[in-house]
Amino acid sequence: MTNSAPKTLYEKIWDAHVVERSDDGTCLIYIDRHLVHEVTSPQAFDGLRAKARRVRRPDLTLAVPDHNVPTTRRVTDNGRREPVSDPRSAEQLAALEGNVREFGIPYIPDVAAEQGIVHVVGPEQGFTLPGSTLVCGDSHTAAHGALGALAFGIGTSEVEHVLATQTLLLKASRTMEVRVEGRLPFGVSAKDLILTIIGRIGTAGGTGHVIEYRGSTFRDMSIESRLTVANMSIEAGARSGLFAPDETTFDYLKGRPMAPSGEDWRRMLAYWRTLHSDDGAAFDRSVSFDAADVAPSVTWGTSPEDVVPVTGRVPDPEAFADPAKRSAARKSLEYMGLEAGTLMADVTVEHVFIGSCTNSRIEDLRAAAAVVGSRKVDPRIKQALVVPGSGLVKRQAEKEGLDRIFLEAGFQWREPGCSMCLAMNPDKVPPGERCASTSNRNFVGRQGPGARTHLVSPAMAAAAAVTGRLTDVRDLVARDLVMP
Amino acid sequence: MSGVRRVEGRAIPLGLANVDTDIIIPAAHLKTVSREGLGAHGFEVLRAEPGNVFDDPRYRGAPILIAGDNFGCGSSREHAAWALLDMGIRAVVATGFSDIFSSNAFKNLLVAVTLDRQAVDRLLEIAEEHPISVDLESMEVTAPTGERFAFALDPFRRQCLIEGLDEIGLTLAREAAIAAYEAKAPMLGWDMPGPSADRRLGLRFGQGAMDARMGRQ
Numbered sequence: 071m072t073n074s075a076p077k078t079l080y081e082k083i084w085d086a087h088v089v090e091r092s093d094d095g096t097c098l099i100y101i102d103r104h105l106v107h108e109v110t111s112p113q114a115f116d117g118l119r120a121k122a123r124r125v126r127r128p129d130l131t132l133a134v135p136d137h138n139v140p141t142t143r144r145v146t147d148n149g150r151r152e153p154v155s156d157p158r159s160a161e162q163l164a165a166l167e168g169n170v171r172e173f174g175i176p177y178i179p180d181v182a183a184e185q186g187i188v189h190v191v192g193p194e195q196g197f198t199l200p201g202s203t204l205v206c207g208d209s210h211t212a213a214h215g216a217l218g219a220l221a222f223g224i225g226t227s228e229v230e231h232v233l234a235t236q237t238l239l240l241k242a243s244r245t246m247e248v249r250v251e252g253r254l255p256f257g258v259s260a261k262d263l264i265l266t267i268i269g270r271i272g273t274a275g276g277t278g279h280v281i282e283y284r285g286s287t288f289r290d291m292s293i294e295s296r297l298t299v300a301n302m303s304i305e306a307g308a309r310s311g312l313f314a315p316d317e318t319t320f321d322y323l324k325g326r327p328m329a330p331s332g333e334d335w336r337r338m339l340a341y342w343r344t345l346h347s348d349d350g351a352a353f354d355r356s357v358s359f360d361a362a363d364v365a366p367s368v369t370w371g372t373s374p375e376d377v378v379p380v381t382g383r384v385p386d387p388e389a390f391a392d393p394a395k396r397s398a399a400r401k402s403l404e405y406m407g408l409e410a411g412t413l414m415a416d417v418t419v420e421h422v423f424i425g426s427c428t429n430s431r432i433e434d435l436r437a438a439a440a441v442v443g444s445r446k447v448d449p450r451i452k453q454a455l456v457v458p459g460s461g462l463v464k465r466q467a468e469k470e471g472l473d474r475i476f477l478e479a480g481f482q483w484r485e486p487g488c489s490m491c492l493a494m495n496p497d498k499v500p501p502g503e504r505c506a507s508t509s510n511r512n513f514v515g516r517q518g519p520g521a522r523t524h525l526v527s528p529a530m531a532a533a534a535a536v537t538g539r540l541t542d543v544r545d546l547v548a549r550d551l552v553m554p
Numbered sequence: 555m556s557g558v559r560r561v562e563g564r565a566i567p568l569g570l571a572n573v574d575t576d577i578i579i580p581a582a583h584l585k586t587v588s589r590e591g592l593g594a595h596g597f598e599v600l601r602a603e604p605g606n607v608f609d610d611p612r613y614r615g616a617p618i619l620i621a622g623d624n625f626g627c628g629s630s631r632e633h634a635a636w637a638l639l640d641m642g643i644r645a646v647v648a649t650g651f652s653d654i655f656s657s658n659a660f661k662n663l664l665v666a667v668t669l670d671r672q673a674v675d676r677l678l679e680i681a682e683e684h685p686i687s688v689d690l691e692s693m694e695v696t697a698p699t700g701e702r703f704a705f706a707l708d709p710f711r712r713q714c715l716i717e718g719l720d721e722i723g724l725t726l727a728r729e730a731a732i733a734a735y736e737a738k739a740p741m742l743g744w745d746m747p748g749p750s751a752d753r754r755l756g757l758r759f760g761q762g763a764m765d766a767r768m769g770r771q
Contacts (some may be wrong), residue, residue: 086740086741089655089728089731089732089735090728090731092708092710092752094708094710096710098725098728098731100735100736100739102739102741104741107632109584109585110584110586110630110631110632111615112587113587113589113632116587117722121722123722123726126732129745129746130746132749137584138585156585158586158587161585161587162585165587169621173602176584176748176749178749184749191749197746197749199741201657201740201741202741203741207630207632207681208629208630209628209629209654210652211630223629223630224630224654224656224657225630225631225632225635225654225657225658225661226630226632226658227661227662227721228657228658228661230722231721231722231725234725234726235722235725235726235728235732235768236732237728237732238727239721239725241708243653264768273572273624274572274623274624274626274627274650274652277624277652277653278653304628307624307627307652308651309653311656327748327749328747328748328749330744330746330748333742334743337743338743341740373572394571394623395571398570407719442717486666492576492581493581494581494584494585495584499705502672505579511574511576511628511629513574513576513577513597513628514574514576514577514599515576515577515580516576516581519580519582519599
């Protein structure tokens with residue numbers, strides 16, 4: 071390819087990060103930003119120690135504990151740190167603190183107001199920047215693509231590789247355009263859109279590809295909504311999802327603590343404005359959707375591709391043509407305790423979780439609070455949790471009075487962390503019980519052994535909380551309410 | 555690490571599609587600071603089912619697993635590859651793998667081989683009766699029935715698997731090239747400040763820790 075050939079956004083960022091290229095196409099790719107958390111890093115630091123290797127660029131690294139941290143209060147009335155009750159979680163959290171001290175890595179401790187889920191903290195701090203390569207030992211790193219960063223999840227061996235060398239050995243991915251045009255209808259959010267996309271292309275639909283989200287629907291989205299979409303690229307099989315940076319991105323980033331400022335900002339802005347797919351750039355694959363066709367959506371099974379509109383019914387496994395899909399659906403329904411043909415809106419839930427790196431930002435909490443209003447959590451709900459994505463999101467929500475709306479309705483208002491998304495901390499859904507959850511995976515046992523998960527948007531989760539069943543949020547709220 | 559040329563033995567005919575990382579190793583078992591010992595919890599939800607293939611005496615100690623589409627989808631947890639290795643599995647044959655899982659498998663010298671649906675269906679039948687062999691030199695899966703199934707493998711990955719190369723060591727040897735890149739890198743032209751509280755909320759970094767963390771439950 072010559073320099074004048076039109077390039078996709080992905081190709082531009084990739085080309086700008088090639089340190090060396092081998093004949094077989096394997097490239098040594100420079101990594102600009104590395105987020106580290108407590109679960110996927112201890113073995114990587116051990117590997118460094120075993121070979122007496124150092125961290126090459128601690129200044130480009132940021133560590134935050136999030137997966138294990140309890141969401142109950144962390145500081146006692148007399149100012150001491152609350153002990154973490156699970157000794158294995160405590161050990162992993164202590165290992166991270168020891169490692170960041172030993173290797174000199176910038177660290178946000180669990181008791182700092184800035185702590186939160188790595189994928190909420192990165193954009194919020196301006197650590198995530200357009201045109202950067204950003205990695206983390208967590209598959210939802212794809213989220214940072216919302217700001218035009220080439221961001222992807224890596225395993226622990228790769229975490230060690232990045233710590234030691236600030237690079238990764240990679241082959242370029244294929245490119246996939248997901249184009250959506252038009253306005254999302256009333257009551258439909260970014261979460262419903264990405265669930266619908268995953269439902270159509272499947273959880274392996276984007277395997278081997280980097281998705282670029284294009285079209286007016288995505289252009290009109292806030293950064294929070296873009297983060298929700300890019301976050302779930304991995305549920306569509308794509309390691310990364312990209313949005314071209316635009317004025318919305320630059321407005322969001324300007325003045326963030328770790329973003330460039332002054333002359334640096336002006337220089338980077340000029341560069342960032344070149345980061346978009348050129349006219350005529352070719353994608354290996356393209357799919358397109360009409361925003362008007364998207365409805366508030368829910369999952370019925372144990373794969374994020376098992377999506378139906380909330381007005382739909384639990385599908386009949388025998389109706390699937392593919393025998394593998396048929397048997398998977400039978401197993402899913404058995405696990406989920408659902409009968410084929412049941413109206414989704416007749417499914418009752420015992421738990422509601424509003425949180426996770428997919429949906430725990432201020433816009434998500436506002437959307438949920440707007441649905442709750444002066445309503446109360448249905449008495450049949452055993453547990454309704456709101457877990458802000460970071461301490462700063464929590465602060466902002468409290469400033470706006472959202473915490474009072476949730477608390478008065480009967481929700482619990484918690485400290486930030488991954489929480490009930492993957493149940494590594496004490497927040498779990500008990501066996502056989504059902505949860506309307508704003509998280510990203512409805513896998514078997516994801517929210518606790520035997521837990522049954524229905525993935526929904528924040529507004530839909532709030533609707534489920536106040537009715538005690540999966541509910542079409544459009545039926546619940548007035549048509550004049552502006553939905554994000 | 556010493557390399558791997560061939561994996562031979564019985565193969566567990568799992569055959570399932572979309573085996574996600576939470577099925578391979580649930581998140582509750584990720585609270586470890588070690589790579590060892592995860593095999594005891596591998597596939598624990600499937601192993602709780604009576605008559606599951608993992609506890610079938612025919613496949614005890616089997617070094618190969620056969621699965622369907624999109625094996626290892628979901629999280630980036632390398633614990634999935636570590637759990638398989640700890641169970642004694644050295645190769646997985648499937649119709650497809652998630653990108654992150656196949657990378658994690660490779661870094662741990664766990665062989666991940668992709669074959670088409672017809673070949674995998676046939677191997678699922680063969681595996682009930684016979685051992686099979688996954689050979690990285692001939693790039694074939696072979697069975698005592700005389701059947702052979704050729705697979706493709708990235709030449710660099712194949713070389714690393716066979717020779718057991720230390721990738722980090724290789725990259726560290728490229729230090730001069732990395733430093734040269736850094737000198738002209740488009741994203742590295744300024745010193746990044748440390749994390750701090752959003753000024754709009756009137757906090758300094760770390761300040762707020764006590765009051766912000768004493769919120770209502």
